[in-house]
Amino acid sequence: MIRHIVIWNLKDHAEGADKAANLQKAQTLLLSCAQVVPGIRAFEVATATPGMDCTNDLVLHMLLDDAQVLAAYQNHPQHLAIKPFMKAVVNERHCMDFTV
Template sequence: MLKHIVFWKLKDHAEGADRGTNALKLKALLDGCSSIVPGIVEFEVAVAQSGLEATYDIVLYSAFDSRAALDAYQNHPEHVKIKPFFAAVREARQCMDYEV
């Protein structure tokens, strides 16, 4: 199994919206990718909650049954088409993949 965890820190304003609005839009876009390929075992998207310590604004925690499944997810047209919006609104991105 392969875990795929990604964090995004968003710009204060981008694409005509504020950070909070863009975080919710990113969550909705990612949630739409939660079952686009076979082999997705876990897929959870969360937006940082006010009042709790957070250095990033949104996180994706996911697990795939194989490297092939993660590759299929990364290259799926539904995932590829949301990448430009993510690039436009993010200030920083951190990612880690690891096998368990």
């Protein structure tokens, strides 16, 4: 199994909207990809909880059967379609994939 984690910090303003609006849109877009390929066992998207000491704005956590499922997800047209928006609103992105 592969665990795929992506963490983003968003710009204060981008694409004609503030960070809060872009966070909501990013979360909705990511969630729309939750079942685009077979082999995704867990798919979670979360934003920072107000009042908690957080250093990031948005996180994606996935558990996948194997590296082939991850590759299929990353190259799926629905996933590729959200990348331009994400690139436009994101200030910083970190990713880590590892075998579990």
